[in-house]
Amino acid sequence: MRAVTFGGISRVSVEQVAAPRVVEPSDVVVAVRVAAICGSDLHPYSGRETGLDLGTVMGHEFLGEVVEVGSAVERFSRGDRVVAPFTTSCGGCWYCERGLTARCERGQLFGWVQDGHGLHGGQAEYVRVPLADATLVQAPPGASDEAALLAGDVLSTGFYCAQLGGIEADHVVAVIGAGPVGVCATIAARRQAERVFVFDLISARRELAARHGATALDPADATAMEQIRAATGGRGVDVVLECVGSERATALSYSLVRPGGTIAAAGVHCEPHFAFSPGDAYDKNLTYRAGRCPARAMMEGTMPLVASGEHQLGALFSHRLPFEEAARGYEMFARREDGCTKVLLVP
Numbered sequence: 001m002r003a004v005t006f007g008g009i010s011r012v013s014v015e016q017v018a019a020p021r022v023v024e025p026s027d028v029v030v031a032v033r034v035a036a037i038c039g040s041d042l043h044p045y046s047g048r049e050t051g052l053d054l055g056t057v058m059g060h061e062f063l064g065e066v067v068e069v070g071s072a073v074e075r076f077s078r079g080d081r082v083v084a085p086f087t088t089s090c091g092g093c094w095y096c097e098r099g100l101t102a103r104c105e106r107g108q109l110f111g112w113v114q115d116g117h118g119l120h121g122g123q124a125e126y127v128r129v130p131l132a133d134a135t136l137v138q139a140p141p142g143a144s145d146e147a148a149l150l151a152g153d154v155l156s157t158g159f160y161c162a163q164l165g166g167i168e169a170d171h172v173v174a175v176i177g178a179g180p181v182g183v184c185a186t187i188a189a190r191r192q193a194e195r196v197f198v199f200d201l202i203s204a205r206r207e208l209a210a211r212h213g214a215t216a217l218d219p220a221d222a223t224a225m226e227q228i229r230a231a232t233g234g235r236g237v238d239v240v241l242e243c244v245g246s247e248r249a250t251a252l253s254y255s256l257v258r259p260g261g262t263i264a265a266a267g268v269h270c271e272p273h274f275a276f277s278p279g280d281a282y283d284k285n286l287t288y289r290a291g292r293c294p295a296r297a298m299m300e301g302t303m304p305l306v307a308s309g310e311h312q313l314g315a316l317f318s319h320r321l322p323f324e325e326a327a328r329g330y331e332m333f334a335r336r337e338d339g340c341t342k343v344l345l346v347p
Ligand SMILES: [Zn+2]
Pocket: 038, 039, 040, 060, 061, 086, 153, 154
C-alpha cells in the first residue's frame, strides 16, 4: 500500500510499504478515506521533537472504513465508517475508567514508532487499530468525512482546553492562537461565555475566529492590551486557553491572565522550561493546567456536535490534496504558505 513515511527532518514521502493486518484479536484494519496533517505532525518534521524512527507511517487523524475485523472485536464490522482518536485506549484501566483515555496504561499514539516500538499512523491507505472496541467511534450518518475526522483530535482538543479552563458564564476568556485547535477552543468557549478574545498574528486566522463570535486581536498591535484592560476593569482575563505550544504563547498567556486566573494549555510544548518563573506563578495566584486531550472520552460530546453540522467545521481545512502530494502539504503547512492552516489528504 501507499503511505506517507518519515524520512528525517523536513522529509516525508509517499512510499510503498506492507499493508497492515490484524495482529491481535482486538484489532481491526481500517481503509482510510481521509487523513489530515496535524500541527503536531510538524514537530518531528521540523526536528523540534526527536526520536521518531525513519520509515514510520505518519499521522494520527483519519477516518475510514473497517475492512478486517479481529475475532474478539464486538462493536465493529466490515463496512463501518469510523473515526479514531489520536491514541488508542483500552476502556478498562484506572485512567480509562476516569475518562483520562489519553493516559491509558495500554494506549499508543498513532504515527509514533520509536526504537522499533509503537504504532504506525493513518496517512496511508490502511491502518491497524488495536483495542478497536474501546478506541474507535462510529461516524454519524449525517456528518461529512472531513468534519467527523476532526472529532478525533482538534475539535476534542479545543473543547478539552476549554474544559480545563473552568470557564463560567461571566468570565472573559482569551484564546491564544487561531489555528484549528484555537478555533475549536473558541467555539467551545463561546458556548460557555459571552466575551471571548482571540489572539493571532495572522489576519486570515483572526477572521476565521471572528466568524465564531470572538473578538480577534493582533498581539503585535499595541492597543490589544488596552482592549483587554478595558474589558476586564484593568484586571486581565479570567481564563486563557493557550492553543499554540510555544514560549511566546505562554509568555503572552501570563501577561493576559488576572491574579487568581487560569491558563489552560492544549498546545504540544517542546521547550524545556516555563516562560514564567515559580515566583511569577506565586505573584498571580496562578492555576496552570495542561496535557494531552483524552480524545476518546471527549468524542462522546464532540461527535454529536459534528453530526449537528452547527459550526461548519469543514472550513478549518484550508487545503485538500491528493495523497501523492503529501510532501508538498507538509512543506506548505510548515511554512504557512498560501494561508495554509490545515491539510486534508485523500488517499
Ligand atoms: Zn492532531
